[in-house]
Amino acid sequence: MDVVSRGFSGRRSPENAKLPPGQYLTTGFPVLSAGPTPHVPLDRWEFTIDDGTHVLRRWDWKSFRDLPSETFTVDLHCVTRWSKLGTSWEGVSLDTILADVETDASYALARSYGDYTTNLPLKDLRNKQAWIAFRFDGKDLAPEHGGPARLLVPHLYLWKSAKWIRGITLMPHDKPGFWEGLGYHNYGDPWREQRYSGDQ
Amino acid sequence: MAGTALFGRPVMWRIGTVVALHDETATARTITLEVPDWPGHIAGQHVDVRVTAPDGYSAVRSYSIASPPNSHGRVEITVERLPNGEVSPYLTQVVAAGDRLELRGPIGSWFVWRTEQTEPIQLIAGGSGIVPLMAIIRSRASVGSIAPFRLLYSVREPRTSFYREELQALSDKDHSLSITYAYTRVAPSDGPRPPGRIDASVIASATWPSNLAPTCYVCGPTSFVESASDLLSASGNDRDKIRTERFGSTGERK
Amino acid sequence: MISATYDYLDGNAAAGELSKVFAMDVTAAEGQCAHCGAIKRFADTHVYMQSPGVVARCAVCQHVLLRLVSIRQRVFLDLRGMTYLTFDSAHDRPSEPTHSAS
Numbered sequence: 001m002d003v004v005s006r007g008f009s010g011r012r013s014p015e016n017a018k019l020p021p022g023q024y025l026t027t028g029f030p031v032l033s034a035g036p037t038p039h040v041p042l043d044r045w046e047f048t049i050d051d052g053t054h055v056l057r058r059w060d061w062k063s064f065r066d067l068p069s070e071t072f073t074v075d076l077h078c079v080t081r082w083s084k085l086g087t088s089w090e091g092v093s094l095d096t097i098l099a100d101v102e103t104d105a106s107y108a109l110a111r112s113y114g115d116y117t118t119n120l121p122l123k124d125l126r127n128k129q130a131w132i133a134f135r136f137d138g139k140d141l142a143p144e145h146g147g148p149a150r151l152l153v154p155h156l157y158l159w160k161s162a163k164w165i166r167g168i169t170l171m172p173h174d175k176p177g178f179w180e181g182l183g184y185h186n187y188g189d190p191w192r193e194q195r196y197s198g199d200q
Numbered sequence: 201m202a203g204t205a206l207f208g209r210p211v212m213w214r215i216g217t218v219v220a221l222h223d224e225t226a227t228a229r230t231i232t233l234e235v236p237d238w239p240g241h242i243a244g245q246h247v248d249v250r251v252t253a254p255d256g257y258s259a260v261r262s263y264s265i266a267s268p269p270n271s272h273g274r275v276e277i278t279v280e281r282l283p284n285g286e287v288s289p290y291l292t293q294v295v296a297a298g299d300r301l302e303l304r305g306p307i308g309s310w311f312v313w314r315t316e317q318t319e320p321i322q323l324i325a326g327g328s329g330i331v332p333l334m335a336i337i338r339s340r341a342s343v344g345s346i347a348p349f350r351l352l353y354s355v356r357e358p359r360t361s362f363y364r365e366e367l368q369a370l371s372d373k374d375h376s377l378s379i380t381y382a383y384t385r386v387a388p389s390d391g392p393r394p395p396g397r398i399d400a401s402v403i404a405s406a407t408w409p410s411n412l413a414p415t416c417y418v419c420g421p422t423s424f425v426e427s428a429s430d431l432l433s434a435s436g437n438d439r440d441k442i443r444t445e446r447f448g449s450t451g452e453r454k
Numbered sequence: 455m456i457s458a459t460y461d462y463l464d465g466n467a468a469a470g471e472l473s474k475v476f477a478m479d480v481t482a483a484e485g486q487c488a489h490c491g492a493i494k495r496f497a498d499t500h501v502y503m504q505s506p507g508v509v510a511r512c513a514v515c516q517h518v519l520l521r522l523v524s525i526r527q528r529v530f531l532d533l534r535g536m537t538y539l540t541f542d543s544a545h546d547r548p549s550e551p552t553h554s555a556s
Binding site for chain 3: 443444
């Protein structure tokens with residue numbers, strides 16, 4: 001319909017920043033979820049890398065936090081059209097996580113506490129493109145934003161940055177995750193506006 | 201289109217024009233919309249309202265219909281302004297008479313009260329959850345039903361309650377409608393109970409005994425609805441006689 | 455490990471979106487969870503709508519019952535989480551003859 005609501009602009013900032021096509025700058029940090037927020041006690045948290053059959057690596061919270069971490073600042077782009085620029089995080093690079101993992105797999109399935117999954121090419125997790133993040137804006141990552149730890153892959157739409165990450169399965173063949181199997185783009189590059197399946 | 205199909209009828213977007221605005225409290229406003237092709241509605245139903253910015257960005261929110269079934273093609277919604285809301289500040293502070301809103305509905309077939317229902321009815325409202333229950337109360341009044349009704353209305357303090365005078369007037373002249381307020385933050389010093397959340401003792405003293413098999417309607421924020429429903433169930437009401445509508449954690453349905 | 459945070463809506467909130475594909479209002483329909491077998495009114499399912507799509511979950515076991523995604527002119531619907539959904543036309547009667555002004 002073509003009804004325009006006089007005077008409505010939503011929660012968006014009028015700033016004119018460089019954004020991917022179709023995105024709007026937001027001042028807040030919207031919480032979008034497909035299910036209840038898991039509350040994972042740190043003494044039971046673990047993160048694993050597996051190949052679908054065998055667990056290749058496992059970290060509990062202590063051994064995970066003993067890994068070298070880094071602080072970084074990135075822009076976030078959600079497929080629901082909001083973008084948040086210059087967000088600051090601390091996390092462990094996937095390059096560190098995958099350092100001596102030997103695999104022929106080309107694809108990865110990120111798995112969350114709860115039942116959320118999302119798939120991406122393994123190479124998109126390497127080369128300083130992805131982190132397991134546990135601090136946001138100088139504080140421990142809050143549960144509603146994916147804490148204790150979430151995957152962060154800022155060069156793709158934010159649905160690929162699985163909250164409440166519990167593991168990554170390495171796969172020889174691609175398999176769609178929670179949203180990729182229901183109409184969302186398999187890859188999700190915001191700069192090519194790859195929101196939905198069928199988008200070039 | 202209406203009345204002939206056994207299964208359903210299409211739910212489409214229609215355009216409503218704002219014809220009246222009325223402040224219920226400092227933060228809540230009732231908007232009256234004239235919808236020329238409105239198919240009619242049943243008390244308890246809601247509409248989805250869509251607002252669109254000039255650049256095409258749009259947002260959709262659900263609002264319960266406050267007005268009873270009527271033949272004037274008019275729909276009233278009462279909107280509470282949420283502190284971090286995206287749509288409610290616009291609806292309660294910017295929208296003016298003559299503006300147009302898109303609405304889809306009426307929606308709902310479970311959380312509804314039909315005037316042919318004669319059994320005792322227990323209504324429990326938490327905050328803005330009073331809106332669909334008020335439509336039910338108004339519907340009952342408009343047909344002169346004498347179905348026994350009780351309303352338990354939980355709200356922070358007297359000045360944050362909606363429809364106060366109208367509820368008072370209705371219960372004054374109709375003794376088969378009784379209303380109990382449960383204030384959670386500030387209660388009148390001469391009131392029957394100190395401020396506090398609804399608990400088993402409030403249910404026991406203010407609601408229909410479960411052996412009367414009332415049909416119960418509970419509406420408000422999600423945590424309120426879960427708590428009140430559990431209390432009703434614990435006091436002997438069958439779960440299938442407890443109808444619920446949850447407004448989320450902030451009270452805004454989105 | 456999953457505790458209640460009361461941030462969900464219920465089946466009433468999803469009914470508008472679901473009216474795109476269902477001829478009858480879903481709120482009064484009863485569905486059986488394919489995971490735990492619980493049978494509930496759709497109005498009592500836990501619904502998450504602040505996401506790329508609508509997700510309805512079983513109030514008992516939290517498994518996904520139904521997912522709906524609306525993308526441009528297309529709707530995707532996943533109903534694998536329910537063994538069945540049953541509709542009684544008695545609930546979906548249109549509104550009564552309208553009343554005179556009150």
